[in-house]
Amino acid sequence: MKTTKDEIIKDAVDQLMDMFKTGKLPEKVAFSIIHRHPGDVIPSDSWSIGNRILQMLQGTADARGYKQWQDAGRQVKKGAKAIHILAPLAYKVKDKDKLTGEDVEKVVVKGYRPIPVFRYEDTDGNPLPYDHDYRPHKYPTFFDVADKLGINVSYRPITSNYLGQYSISTNSIKLCSQDAIVYYHELAHAIHATFVDLRVFDRNKAEVVAEFSALVLANIAGVNGFEVQGFDYIEHYAKEHSHNSIMQEIFSVLNDVEKIVTTVLNVSEDEVDLAAV
Incomplete structure (x- = not known):
């Protein structure tokens, strides 16, 4: 102390x-x-x-x-x-x-x-009068998916060392960033939890699934500029840090990524140009 x-x-x-x-x-x-x-x-x-x-x-x-x-x-x-x-x-x-x-x-x-x-x-x-709205002026593409799947999403000031967090117990997403990529990452966790038990699923692999899904969704939505950041994130959670091992890690989770992205596209009413992807 x-x-x-x-x-x-x-x-x-x-x-x-x-x-x-x-x-x-x-x-x-x-x-x-x-x-x-x-x-x-x-x-x-x-x-x-x-x-x-x-x-x-x-x-x-x-x-x-x-x-x-x-x-x-x-x-x-x-x-x-x-x-x-x-x-x-x-x-x-x-x-x-x-x-x-x-x-x-x-x-x-x-x-x-x-x-x-x-x-x-x-x-x-007593509750405090924080008279401030942290929600973005324009929500990310696919924001309707969370509501349709019963996932509560809230924006808040950054109060810990995370930009976003998905809670399995409350099926809710907390976002401390207005960047779409953060929402996509946490949304991917939430959808992933519908077909695997994240409480026992390999945490590192779950992070790779969420981040690669987020990068795919960002690409479909036309949100660019997060590719290097995303690769660095995946590299951090890969078992080894060589390019070859990172690619192996990505290929090993592609089936889960496909399920997540397909769910988003099937549920959302947002129009996207898939031909441009």
Whole structure:
């Protein structure tokens, strides 16, 4: 357990550096900017980009101090652990402007201090007035399929390290991205679950099925630009990472992919130009 100021700051730096190393930082930066509530509805909307990223790394889009939650009519759950954001230790110093030679005041940051805050998920109490609609202005092609198959789809701010999630127990899809490819991926999982038991099915293979199905559906719908991302995703879940083994992995799931795509095309009323595919 992190107890000292230096340990807390080191942990925050390590998390951010890991995002640089894994290439996930641009994605997190984008979501922390795009998914802000209009008008600073929640306190963290006014935080620095770095602290909003640290917040999302802890699986939440809303973190506040203990008293802030009480003021909002919510109480931190017993035993909940605080997460930490970093406040700069800033000082004003006098200096000379290098161009004009005039005396000027500069703000110098000489370090950081951790501030404990608690996640919304670790509180109970009054519902909060998040006056923001995360649904896209235009739904993806084949969006009618989920409703016709009894699958509930909801859009929400990113609150964990996933862009989309399908729940077998509730037969529902949560989307933290408006990209069509994310919907297609989770829809593929949902349809896949109608003819295999995903609870015991090989998880890596299930991800390959979902992503390749998503790429096929995106191609049919005329959604382009996700091919490299999709290949990287499949490569990650393939047993081996050579091109040959990845192709073998794809060929081994094509029957399931065909069933999923055929279901979508049979159920949807959206018109697509199959001749162009």
